[in-house]
Amino acid sequence: MMVNAYPTLVRRLLLARGADPEDALELSTISHPLGKQGMLGMKEAVDWIAYASSQRWPVTIVGDYDVDGACATAILRKGLEGLLPVTSIVPNRLTEGYGLSESVAARISPETRLVITVDNGISAHDGIAAVKARGMAVIVTDHHLAGPRRPPADVIVNPNQPGCPFPWKSTCGAGVAWYLLLALHLTHPEWVGREMLEETLDLVALATVADLVPLERNNRVLVANGLRRIRSGRINPGLSGLVAFAGLELEQMREQDFAFKLGPRLNAAGRLADMQTGIRLLLSRDAENIESWSRFLETINAQRKEIQAHIEREAIQITESLQDTGDPVICVGDDGWHNGVVGIVASKLKERYQRPAFVFASAGDMGQTAQGSGRSMDGWHLRDALVLVDGRTPGLLNRFGGHAMAAGLSLPKVRFEEFRRNINAVSLEQVPGGRFQKNVWCDGPLQAAEMTLDMAKAIEQAGPWGQGFPEPLFENDFMVVTSKTIKNGHWKLQLHLDEIMGGAAHGGLAACKAAAGKAASSPSLPVDAVHFLNGREVAQEPPPVGFRVRAQYRLQVNRWQGREGLQLMLEQVLPAPAPVVMPVPHESRSTRPIAAGPSLTNGI
Known part of the structure; x- marks a missing residue:
């Protein structure tokens, strides 16, 4: 269908969302990573990689254990392989938690001279300091909100860092990694060709949808072009393995399939096993390995569903059985719950009760840490609320980070009730009466x-x-x-x-x-x-x-x-x-x- 042939109803729907019905969402119309409206730090990051390439520095990419982090890692590895020696590591969700921590820093190969983070790093002060102490340079590429202190990295590329003029703040971690390759292409086209950039668009599209970042126009361009490649059969070979097990047809792929079919399968590796398996799948071109790893992820995802369903039932039972205290924010946890699925359960509780929800499980040595995930309602910025709690009660939160609608955190388990009281106090201050509501956008009746x-x-x-x-x-x-x-x-x-x-x-x-x-x-x-x-x-x-x-x-x-x-x-x-x-x-x-x-x- 030609864009200008949209029915009147569809044109009205697009206009109501601030979109131009004549916009073909062509890749040539995306914002550029360099220049006055480019990403702060992008030129310096390119210069560091150029120098590292000239010296043949070994590079380690530090990724994340979710879909966005896995796709970002695979994108950057594919772009840098052949340019310099590159490998990657991912934190263990159960033992190390999110991001470049000190324990992750200790696992980086001593031969490494340059560390590049993807989808994390903006809050990794101690981990980056530990890397720097080992004599390594650090480039942070991230998209999460920056805190009041700048981490001690050599370069930071993050559209959400203070002073960054890049207009599209909702670019996901994989999008930022892809933009780094685009900047390398624009500066050194002999290193990163146009085809390499386009080959990784399907991973950018998957990550953008799965990470639930707003589909601003720039993100819509990236997702639309990723879908076009997939529908034409030009799909990442590893991703095609997941497509086969999900029973999808390439020519009929939709953005919802990223969220509900492919994303959960890839995410299962980071929730219950090791996301390195997912990264290897996305980097592989070997048919036998692709089939084996895809089958493994299918099995792991089935186990994830069973574990999630069990925890969800228990969480609902706790909800229904406890006496009313007037708390507007749900805070539940159990020692026996698997912290690989607490975020999904928090989302389910939020939807069921139409209230923000935090779900915790035990973590750390001797299970003395409560590691949790929160989901919010419209109008209540979850990470900002955690910043306020952290400022009022120093030491209550070990670590935290996230977005307006989702956040992760850890705290001493003995202070769980203290956290519950504080987060509810903040919510009562910020939301009148603690009465949350879900705004449902409706386009009216159809004839x-x-x-x-x-x-x-x-x-x-x-x-x-x-x-x-x-x-x-x-x-x-x-x-x-x-x-x-x-x-x-x-x-x-x-x-x-x-x-x-x-x-x-x-x-x-x-x-x-x-x-x-x-x-x-x-x-x-x-x-x-x-x-x-x-x-x-x-x-x-x-x-x-x-x-x-x-x-x-x-x-x-x-x-x-x-x-x-x-x-x-x-x-x-x-x-x-x-x-x-x-x-x-x-x-x-x-x-x-x-x-x-x-x-x-x-x-x-």
Whole structure:
């Protein structure tokens, strides 16, 4: 589809998100890493690498154990191999925690002369000092928010460091690493060719979506170009192994597949095993190794699901059993929980209870440390809140870092209750009454003529959609034509728009059954819909035939065994007491504030 051929509805959706419907998102239009609007420190980083290359310095890349860190490591290794001797290490999540710590510094080969961090380093003061004490130079490439002190690195490249003029602050760690290669290409094209840059765009796209950074225009360009390469079959060989096990077709790949299919499989290595396996997979061109490592990650991911489900059930039981203390922020933990999945469980609790959540597990020697992960709600900056807690109670937090919506931290386990009190006190100060609310952006109702397979395809092609650039969400009243439960209690429905039901809209069960019986010949057929339960439904059972519902949904292309069909992905289903009201243009529709629920503290 040509960009200027978008339907009127799709053009309106793009404009509502501040995007130009005529924008083709070409790679040639991305911001440059050098110059007045380039990244602070980028020229110096290129100069250091040029000098290291002339001296044949051994280089060690220090990565991270998540998708962003693994992709960033693989991107930089692919770009620097052949230029100078390069290797990489990744912290052990269970024993070393996040980033370039002193223990990680001690593991760097003594032959190394230059250390480059990716997706970490901006808060690694002690680790960088330890590296410098060993006579090594350090380049930090990161995207996390900088603290009040600058780490003692030789060069820092981070769009979020003070004074950096680069306009796209949401560039992920892999994006920053890719921009370093682009700067090398622009300065020394004989070292890093254009094809090398384009070969790694699929990893940038995967990392950008999986790390949940906002899809500002520059990120949309990177993701769109990564998807184009994948759909044309020019995919990273290792990534193709994950695609095969996920049962995906390259030509139909979507940005959601990064988040829900490929990201979790790659992440499983860092959660339960060693992310070096994931990095080796992304660097490999050997078919046998790719198949073996992909199968290993598939197995590990299945184990991760089992562990996560068990911990999630226990966390919910704790939530439901504890007496109400008025805490607006969830803080739970248990010695037996695996800290490789606490972030996922925190996300699940946040969504279920519509409140910020911290989940902890034991870590460190003798299990005396509580290592946790937090997830926040709209309007409450999690890392800033931790900065305030740290400033008020020095020594309470061993380490912390993160973003507005997610953060990681560790603290002495004996001070868990002290942390719970402090983080809740901060939340009560910053959020009136501690009443958090989730703002749901809704694009209003669709007309019957707009609810088509072609429209679903047009919306899909207008992407990428994601964090900060939400996939369109619509709201209509429907009559339930058929209703059943499927695996794990999820709902499978057929729905008719009220406006096209005619007399059936008021005819109850008999009229709906008649409509269902005439579906094959009716010019306005019922549409298939699915709803995956999330714990916040009004009822656990699907609505009965003849019931009138108001649903928020996304138009989706359902592809199965070579066939395509329209499907509604239901996000929320409620009884429909009144007609849909058109929203005010460009304004958000939000849920009511969620009152503070029961205390979620327990002795870790």
